[in-house]
Amino acid sequence: MALFLINRYLGDEEDAKEDRSQALLERLREQARARQLKKQQQGLSSSDELKKEKTENELHQKLKNRDSGFVSEAEAQRETKKRKRGPNGESSSGDGQRKLRKNHHILSDSEKPSARADSSPPDEAANGYIPAKKKKKENKTKSSRSQKRIEADLEDDRQQENGSNLKRHQAVRRKESDIPTEVDTHGTEIGEKDISEDIKRNQATQEGVCIPTLSEKATPSPSSLIVLGGYDKRAVQKVQPILPQWLAQPKLVHKRIKENLIPIQDVPGIHPKLLKKLQMNGIASFFPVQGEVIPAILESASSGFLVGRGGYQPSDICVSAPTGSGKTLSFIIPVIQALLERVVCKVRALIVLPTKELAQQVSKVFNIYADGTGLKVVLVTGQKSFAKEQETLVQRTVMGYRSLADIIVATPGRLVDHIDQTPGFSLRQLRFLIIDEADRMIDDMHQNWLQQVVKAVFHAEEDSGPSSLFQRTEPGPLTAASTCCPQIPLQKLLFSATLTRNPEKLQQLGLYQPRLFTSVYSEKQVGTDTEQDVEKKYTLPEGLSQYYVPCNLNSKPLFLLYFMLRMKFTRVLCFTNSKQTSHRLFLLIQAFGGVNVAEFSSWLTPSERQRTLKEFEQGKIQLLISTDATGRGIDIKGVKCVINYDAPQFIRTYIHRVGRTARAGKAGLAFTMLLKVQEQRFLQMLRDAGIPNLERQLVKTEYLKPLLQEYEEALSKLQKTVKDEQAQKRA
Numbered sequence: 015m016a017l018f019l020i021n022r023y024l025g026d027e028e029d030a031k032e033d034r035s036q037a038l039l040e041r042l043r044e045q046a047r048a049r050q051l052k053k054q055q056q057g058l059s060s061s062d063e064l065k066k067e068k069t070e071n072e073l074h075q076k077l078k079n080r081d082s083g084f085v086s087e088a089e090a091q092r093e094t095k096k097r098k099r100g101p102n103g104e105s106s107s108g109d110g111q112r113k114l115r116k117n118h119h120i121l122s123d124s125e126k127p128s129a130r131a132d133s134s135p136p137d138e139a140a141n142g143y144i145p146a147k148k149k150k151k152e153n154k155t156k157s158s159r160s161q162k163r164i165e166a167d168l169e170d171d172r173q174q175e176n177g178s179n180l181k182r183h184q185a186v187r188r189k190e191s192d193i194p195t196e197v198d199t200h201g202t203e204i205g206e207k208d209i210s211e212d213i214k215r216n217q218a219t220q221e222g223v224c225i226p227t228l229s230e231k232a233t234p235s236p237s238s239l240i241v242l243g244g245y246d247k248r249a250v251q252k253v254q255p256i257l258p259q260w261l262a263q264p265k266l267v268h269k270r271i272k273e274n275l276i277p278i279q280d281v282p283g284i285h286p287k288l289l290k291k292l293q294m295n296g297i298a299s300f301f302p303v304q305g306e307v308i309p310a311i312l313e314s315a316s317s318g319f320l321v322g323r324g325g326y327q328p329s330d331i332c333v334s335a336p337t338g339s340g341k342t343l344s345f346i347i348p349v350i351q352a353l354l355e356r357v358v359c360k361v362r363a364l365i366v367l368p369t370k371e372l373a374q375q376v377s378k379v380f381n382i383y384a385d386g387t388g389l390k391v392v393l394v395t396g397q398k399s400f401a402k403e404q405e406t407l408v409q410r411t412v413m414g415y416r417s418l419a420d421i422i423v424a425t426p427g428r429l430v431d432h433i434d435q436t437p438g439f440s441l442r443q444l445r446f447l448i449i450d451e452a453d454r455m456i457d458d459m460h461q462n463w464l465q466q467v468v469k470a471v472f473h474a475e476e477d478s479g480p481s482s483l484f485q486r487t488e489p490g491p492l493t494a495a496s497t498c499c500p501q502i503p504l505q506k507l508l509f510s511a512t513l514t515r516n517p518e519k520l521q522q523l524g525l526y527q528p529r530l531f532t533s534v535y536s537e538k539q540v541g542t543d544t545e546q547d548v549e550k551k552y553t554l555p556e557g558l559s560q561y562y563v564p565c566n567l568n569s570k571p572l573f574l575l576y577f578m579l580r581m582k583f584t585r586v587l588c589f590t591n592s593k594q595t596s597h598r599l600f601l602l603i604q605a606f607g608g609v610n611v612a613e614f615s616s617w618l619t620p621s622e623r624q625r626t627l628k629e630f631e632q633g634k635i636q637l638l639i640s641t642d643a644t645g646r647g648i649d650i651k652g653v654k655c656v657i658n659y660d661a662p663q664f665i666r667t668y669i670h671r672v673g674r675t676a677r678a679g680k681a682g683l684a685f686t687m688l689l690k691v692q693e694q695r696f697l698q699m700l701r702d703a704g705i706p707n708l709e710r711q712l713v714k715t716e717y718l719k720p721l722l723q724e725y726e727e728a729l730s731k732l733q734k735t736v737k738d739e740q741a742q743k744r745a
């Protein structure tokens with residue numbers, strides 16, 4: 015690998031430099047070869063001494079045995095003497111190679127298998143050399159084999175020489191730069207940074223060039239050394255990771271909610287208290303994803319909090335199911351049930367979500383199901399002051415700190431602040447780590463929050479020695495030592511409508527033997543009535559009808575007004591790509607009049623945002639113009655229609671936006687306004703994600719004409735309002 019990298023680099027050098035280095039390296043190569051030969055000869059001559067003694071005896075024996083009498087004993091002695099003179103003759107470097115071969119012929123002809131084995135280099139087998147097993151081989155075969163063996167020996171030595179050159183070269187470089195390099199003698203690991211450092215160093219010091227590699231280029235080596243790479247500039251192909259089994263073969267969950275409802279009593283293992291709660295909240299049946307995931311989590315928690323003495327660490331669970339398919343309840347129910355029997359209040363479940371609104375929404379559902387169980391749910395999002403949040407998390411007592419939370423619902427930033435700064439805040443008893451909107455959380459590892467959480471979970475107690483009974487250790491290979499102490503396992507549960515299947519990204523989460531649950535379509539097979547489960551990259555809710563509306567920049571606001579006033583749409587969630595656009599569009603629609611409109615973006619205070627969502631849910635607001643702040647996870651009941659005023663740039667953004675409607679098996683509409691220049695790219699993006707062509711929805715210009723005059727007036731009002739706002743800001 016290292017050879018390949020250096021080789022590749024040198025291929026990028028300028029010609030002049032290359033020539034110079036080639037000449038130098040050619041010279042070095044010659045020297046290396048000469049050294050090599052010398053070494054070889056010396057090695058052979060010393061081993062020859064021994065072998066020749068053997069050969070002498072054998073020869074005497076042979077001569078004695080020859081019944082033809084061609085060679086007399088005196089002659090045999092003469093021949094022996096001649097052979098004894100051999101080493102002197104061989105020491106001359108003139109025809110060393112030939113003599114070497116000749117010598118080897120003699121040796122191979124006369125040597126016994128044991129002698130042959132002795133003389134073989136230890137790594138013979140590794141080089142593919144298979145020693146002869148049958149004694150009765152033809153002489154010809156023997157000699158050709160020994161010829162090959164010599165070549166293999168030479169090759170071995172050459173490689174060793176190359177290896178030692180490389181080692182020497184690296185040692186020099188290390189000395190020079192004093193920077194540790196990751197290239198080992200086998201070239202196993204090297205980062206891109208290291209490659210570029212190597213390049214620079216090589217440019218600076220030509221003597222630091224790897225001899226064997228370059229010699230390959232100067233004259234093709236007679237050896238069988240394989241040179242990886244080359245001098246041509248070639249695009250390096252990205253290595254496609256092979257999907258691990260758990261990603262390639264997930265547990266499939268039906269997407270169609272209505273046809274696959276499971277009565278709550280039919281799901282095994284649910285606590286009667288929770289069954290009652292579910293019924294009280296109008297839930298008579300579980301959605302397909304809940305029917306699969308709830309039992310899976312319950313089963314993994316069935317052995318209690320502690321696992322050890324032969325118990326298994328539970329698998330982490332990943333769930334990829336469409337928007338509105340009920341993922342929230344599929345973790346809330348089993349988590350509450352697992353904690354029902356807890357005795358001491360400690361943080362045992364932590365749910366991390368990307369936004370305050372989402373955290374608030376999830377903590378609300380947790381509170382509904384935890385009510386009356388004694389479990390305490392605490393929200394940590396920064397909506398309260400830091401000191402107030404600290405008071406809700408821990409209490410100082412004479413015995414030390416006491417946890418006031420069993421379940422924490424948090425945003426990552428504020429969570430990390432508490433891990434760092436709240437005395438007595440401990441995650442050492444954490445049993446469940448739930449990452450909702452997991453793909454977004456992976457992309458945005460704000461403050462390295464996951465690492466901080468894991469560190470806090472496995473952080474050793476100050477007063478506990480190594481023999482502490484409940485010392486937690488991160489999951490690793492199963493050993494006798496790791497199973498002897500019972501410990502609380504940390505189980506990660508991931509949820510998203512667009513969960514990535516990129517193993518490299520998922521690797522960041524350090525999942526333990528994960529299981530994946532994913533939704534499938536049931537599609538009719540062509541020409542038959544039978545249905546087949548089809549797994550697609552992304553799945554959208556069954557009840558969603560999607561359209562696109564071709565338009566131009568000026569007509570966009572008019573189209574929105576047309577939908578609201580002429581088509582009489584209500585409870586419309588309209589998405590733009592920026593706060594500015596949201597605000598101006600809101601002002602324009604407000605100036606036009608006739609529509610209850612509101613805006614939602616990070617420009618609003620948290621309380622304004624909360625109030626707006628509440629009013630929208632209550633139906634007081636007909637049209638909510640929003641940034642992507644409401645694009646994910648937000649569950650607003652009764653949203654009938656989503657309008658993408660600005661086309662989303664990414665497929666995941668599209669899926670989450672349109673997923674604000676058609677939730678829980680209901681029907682919904684989604685319109686995307688597309689400029690002519692956007693059409694092709696956008697539709698292609700959808701096709702690539704396995705979403706079939708959207709229906710085209712044309713709006714005739716004659717329908718817009720009656721709105722034009724009022725629209726012009728609204729535009730002038732908007733101009734004035736914007737000017738006033740700017741003046742206000744400047745003041």
Ligand SMILES: Nc1ncnc2c1ncn2[C@@H]1O[C@H](COP(=O)(O)OP(=O)(O)OP(=O)(O)O)[C@@H](O)[C@H]1O
Nearest residue numbers: 299300301337338339340341342343511647649678
């Ligand atoms: N078994 C059920 N019966 C009836 N309604 C349900 C059931 N489960 C969930 N719901 C309702 O379905 C709606 C969507 O659920 P939820 O918010 O959990 O979806 P989600 O899969 O998390 O969606 P998203 O990916 O958008 O976050 C909620 O209003 C919830 O109350």
